[in-house]
Amino acid sequence: MNDMTNKWIGQRTIRPDGADKVTGRAQYSADFAMPGMIHAKMLRSPHAHARIRGIDTSKAEALPGVKAVVTAKDVVDFPLDKSVMLGIQDMRWMCRNVMAREKALFHGHPVAAVAAINEEVAAAACALIEVDYEVLPHVIEIEDAIKPDAPILHEWNTFEGKPSNIAGTMVLKTGDVEKGFAEADVVIERTFTSRPVHQGYIEPHACTVSYAADGRVTIWSSSQGQFMVRAMTSLLTGVPQSNIRAIPAEIGGGFGAKTIVYLEPIAVLLSKKSGRPVKMVMTREEVQRATGPAPGxxxxxxxxxxxxxxxxxxxxxxxxxxxxxxxxxxxxxxxxxxxxxxxxxxxxxxxxxxxxxxxxxxxxxxxxxxxxxxxxxxxxxxxxxxxxxxxxxxxxxxxxxxxxxxxxxxxxxxxxxxxxxxxxxxxxxxxxxxxxxxxxxxxxxxxxxxxxxxAGGESSVQVNITEDGNVVVTTGHPDVGGSRASIANVVAELLGIDHSRVSVLIGDTMTIGFSNLTGGSRVTFASAMVATASTEKVIGQLKERAGKIWGIDAEAIKWEDGMALPAGDNAGKFPPLSLKELAAKANEMGGPIGTQVQLNTTGAxxxxxxxxxxxxxxxxxxxxxxxxxxxxxxxxxxxxxxxxxxxxxxxxxxxxxxxxxxxxxxxxxxxxxxxxxxxxxxxxxxxxxxxxxxxxxxxxxxxxxxxxxxxxxxxxxxxxxxxxxxxxxxxxxxxxxxxxxxxxxxxxxxx
Amino acid sequence: MSKIHVSTSVNGEPVEFLCDASASMLDALRGPLGLTGTKEGCGTGDCGACSITVDGRLVCACLMLAVESEGHEIATIEGMAQGETLHPLQRKFLEMAALQCGICTPGVLISARALLEKNPDPTEEEVRFGLAGNLCRCTGYDKIVRAVLETAAEMRETVR
Structure with a gap:
């Protein structure tokens, strides 16, 4: 049901990031480079389940070309007895997922990381790290993991009073099912199984990180939330959030799996130790073994x-x-x-x-x-x-x-x-x-x-009018599938100007206010809501400016087709003032035109x-x-x-x-x-x-x-x-x- | 081990670079040549994100050694548009929303161009098999196939 009076909302406009993406210019996470940059690799567990009795990195550190080595002792520890939540993620598990601590819990679990002059030296150094593993029996399938005699992954976890691999439960209930089934004419009960599947984004995880001499950190990486990258990296490295600038690269698919970090905190620690910018790129094999998947x-x-x-x-x-x-x-x-x-x-x-x-x-x-x-x-x-x-x-x-x-x-x-x-x-x-x-x-x-x-949730946006009367919109959400195009349609519609006059970009953690993850089907809902509120404020400013120029009340002015007009005959007769004309007079009439709106959006x-x-x-x-x-x-x-x-x-x-x-x-x-x-x-x-x-x-x-x-x-x-x-x-x-x-x-x- | 000197042509320009004997063409493009439009999704020739053409023939840059490019004509996504004029496939992909995240797009466009050069009037099935070496996880392929078919029709019209 496209409203026929809409000019841009509901139209198949060209996306703002389109030309860059069809010409190869768009920069994804692995496309960044910095002067003096070195390269890092992970050493991953060769065992599905093993206690880590010790790690000796001395031979790796002695290899020429190696600049830094990191293990779990460098990552902030979140003790097992106290939950620290960031959204739905418990940092106890995140700190152990980015780097194995007491145990390697799956084949491919990171146990150490090396930064060196190139990937080959980093890989060679990984091979020199000596990990003393006590290999333990492993368990893969649900049916086996819930058996009474199953190998237990986390001895501290109990279910019904006994150590167990059942780590949590959730119950929702209404009415009385036994009574309900008794009333039924037909009852069918079946058991189903499904296998884990990977999200399958084509872009492997990657990041480039610079830890500067003053303790300020810049992270270029692709994720479903630069603010998530900032928060998790801060928690896992101890660097305050105000010192971390997480710059969102174009994201080559995420589908949910890029709502957590794997590399960024480790790269920060390596950059800090080496004093050099560090780049880390996963191979496809690493992606398949150690990231995602969705559960079976x-x-x-x-x-x-x-x-x-x-x-x-x-x-x-x-x-x-x-x-x-x-x-x-x-x-x-x-x-x-x-x-x-x-x-x-x-x-x-x-x-x-x-x-x-x-x-x-x-x-x-x-x-x-x-x-x-x-x-x-x-x-x-x-x-x-x-x-x-x-x-x-x-x-x-x-x-x-x-x-x-x-x-x-x-x-x-x-x-x-x-x-x-x-x-x-x-x-x-x-x-x-x-x-x-x-x-x-x-x-x-x-x-x-x-x-x-x-879902709704936190979203921030800025709408700024340029001196030549065009529009720059900055949002805080990575765009996984065309959200910039949708925002451009909304802002062009409300301002009554041509779509091509609106640029939409994604701010980093130091240039735009907090915005929650791109996920849960929330971003177009939330960002269109804040973009609307922000654009309406801008229109209010534009009417005020026209009011000053004409010497009439802003309330006697309407905004139509990209122009300020007297709202009715009583307001007086004035030639319309376009966005371009008002922008040109902005500084003499009160200063720059633009607004920021930050909301916890609801109503999804x-x-x-x-x-x-x-x-x-x-x-x-x-x-x-x-x-x-x-x-x-x-x-x-x-x-x-x-x-x-x-x-x-x-x-x-x-x-x-x-x-x-x-x-x-x-x-x-x-x-x-x-x-x-x-x-x-x-x-x-x-x-x-x-x-x-x-x-x-x-x-x-x-x-x-x-x-x-x-x-x-x-x-x-x-x-x-x-x-x-x-x-x-x-x-x-x-x-x-x-x-x-x-x-x-x-x-x-x-x- | 010393580097090997390679002279080749990329997008019609003569270029020279140094590389290890083991470097792939993808490594050379993304490294010394600075052409990061060609993407690495797998490094094993399974996803097509690094599709390029060598003397007009479609290949995965990750499966070719950089030294093999000596004396050949390499074409990458960076050479597909002529200045501000997009290739009809590039334009149609934008008009028909045939990309979402865009990471597979350079490879898909290179493959689609290679397909249309061989077969200017493909059926839907021929497009689907022609692009079967290019994984896309966002679009479900629907809009990609439609965009290639429409571009083919438009290009045939222009030729006539």
Whole structure:
């Protein structure tokens, strides 16, 4: 629903950072260099689980060309008995993740770092470091880690009074599930597993750091939040935040995983010790072994419904892999799985399970796809059993405005039904599908829905009018997928000027106020809100200036099409004053024109999505191909439709990879066996069809342009939608991901 | 070990550089030649972010030794636009929002240009297989494929 009176909002404008990105000029984190710069490498644990009895770095330090060596004793220690939180991250775990302390907890865990005149010398020095390991038995899978006799990663952690690998729980409850299941006509309970998947950004982690003689630190790195880089680096190195200038490079993909640091604090310590700027760049193998991924899961979901399809009770138990240190995204499956539905009796429980894998990081709607995989597949099975259309069943059970969400708040608007209806009436859902197109080939169709909280939070912006009457907007959020383009549209619209006159850039931690992470589908929501408030203040200043020039009250002036005009005949007759004219007179009429707005934004209503997919299965080879995909989502308002569609399309294809081909494989020694883009199989261009986004725009009444978050919800439904489609094709349910050729073949051989 | 002297041509300009025998073409481009538009996503030829052409042939710069460029014509993303005039593919990618983070974009553009030089009228399937060596994690490929098809149509129109 593009408002036809809008000139820029809702238009497919050219993004402000576009020309740099298509010509190779954009600077990503590995593209920086400094005079006198040296290079650093990590020494990583060759064991999946080992106690570190001692580290001798003397031979490495003696190697010519080595300038500094760092181990855990150089990193600020956060004792195990006291939690220190930064957002959702506990610094006890972060300090041990960037550098192993008491134990190496996974193969690839950093144990030391060396800075030297070049990478080759740094790598040679790493090989000279002697680490005295006491190798311990390791555990990789959830099922093994929760056994009573499992090797324990953290002896100090107890669960139900005993040392355990269960490091945390989360419980949400409403009503009485036992009573609810007793009232149900049909109850289905199934257990699902999924494998860890990597976020798969193409840009490896990298940074360049300069620790100057006066103790001031400059960090060039790509992340989903320069203020997060500043805060975590400060906590882990002891350098005060006011001494750290974190400059955001262009970010080559993050999808959640660049919301924590891996390299920056270590590079700061190396730079401090060596007195030289230090550059650190991960290899792809290091990225795959030691960053991310999203957790694997073991979930049991039980749903009870009446004959008419109304759900009376639901119970979910979600075990998530945390990796070597606690902190899996339990609130994803526990809070999101049942949130779109009005269910009187719900019990949703999550367990955070540590094992000898790299510590998980956020990945697009963290944890929610795992919950939806289980829940949306069980719903499909119930609909089948009751002979109901799966979409009609979802409509029947949709949450409504005023319902209390299982995760706490009372829903304002609920736009879930609109997403279901748009698929129900979409030509895709109505199109006939030939289920047996050829011998050995089966086709099927599946649907599923998804929920994500969305988020607001802290955001800062400056809007400055240049002396020649153009506009520079500075925001505090790294732009992962076109947020600068959306902000430019909003500011140009409000000021009534040509889009090309607005430049948008991302400030560093010393040039813009605190702004929270780019993540959780919050940045376009939050930054458009503060950009609107700031631009409205600028318009107020412009009216005041025109008032001074004309000698009338600012309130008697209106702003239209980039000009100040008398608001009515009573205000007097004056020729309009353009932005350029007012800018030219700025200094004589009161000084520079510009404002800064900093808010903790609120009012981000949740996001809903419903997807429909057709698949084709090669029965002999076990290959599942996606033939057609339609993804409906309420986005509130698409400030830039191209990048809104892009979020949906990209999220869906990541979901396709999760469902069909991506997984971490471990050898018997607990080492990742497929730490490369060849063996870790993400979808390539020829694997997928066009992805048809159905962009529903029901404006969010709590946002000036009506924006809701977009980026997370699209990855929530695909896992279940594809599993349901494969069932439709083969008549067999798949309870384990990925549905890769060997697993599909194996399942087809079972009765 | 002493460095090796290499004379080659990059984007139509003669250049010389010194490199180790083990240096890849990607190392040489991003290091001594200062051309950081060619990206390293994997270093093993699996992602295509370092796509360049050598005498018109598409290669991953990370899989080629820098010394092998001696006497050949290298083309990188930095040579794709002519001054302020973008290549039609570059323009179309911007118009159609065919990039998000942009890290894969230089490689995708080089691959797409190589594809269109060989096949000016590709089908969707030919574009998908032509770009199958270029990983993109943001876009789901939809807008990239559409942009390449539209550019091809536009370029055929211009030729006519």
């Amino acid at each position: 899961s073991l979930s049991t979901v039980k749903i009870g419904a009446k004959k008419d399809g109304s759900i009376v009770a639901a119970q979910g138990t979600f075990y998530l892999q945390a990796g070597g240190l606690p902190g899996s995204p339990l609130r994803g499956p526990v809070g999101c799985s049942f949130a779109a539905y009005a269910i009187p009796n719900v019990l949703s429980v999550g367990y955070d399970v540590v094992s000898n894998r790299s510590k998980v990081a956020a990945y697009r709607a963290p944890g929610a796809p795992l919950g939806a995989f289980a829940t949306e597949c069980v719903l499909d099975e119930i609909a089948e059993k009751l002979g109901l259309d799966p979409l009609e069943m979802r409509l029947k059970n949709s949450a409504k405005a005023g319902d209390k969400a299982i995760y706490g708040p009372v829903f304002g608007e609920v736009t879930f039904k609109e997403t279901v209806e748009s698929i129900l009436h979409h030509p895709h859902y109505k199109a006939p599908l030939d289920k047996n197109p050829a011998p050995g080939v089966k086709r099927g169709r599946g649907v599923a829905s998804g929920f994500w909280y969305n 209503d949740p996001g809903f999505a419903t997807h429909c997919v057709d698949v084709e299965v090669d029965v002999d080879l076990g290959i599942v191909r996606v033939l057609r995909y339609t993804a409906a989502q309420d986005v509130g308002r698409a400030l830039h439709p191209g990048y809104v569609e892009g979020q949906i399309q990209g999220g869906v294809v990541q979901g396709i990879g999760w469902a069909l081909s991506e997984e971490y494989l471990y050898d018997k020694n607990g080492r990742v066996d497929n730490a490369s883009f060849l063996d870790y199989r993400m979808p390539v261009c020829s694997d997928v069809p066009m992805i048809d986004p159905v962009v529903i725009e029901i404006p969010n009444p709590k946002h000036p342009q009506g924006v809701r978050g977009v980026g997370e919800a699209p990855i929530v439904p695909p896992l279940a939608a594809i599993a349901n489609a494969v069932h439709d094709a083969l008549g067999k349910r798949f309870y384990a991901l990925p549905m890769s050729p060997p697993r599909v073949s194996e399942r087809l051989e079972q009765p």
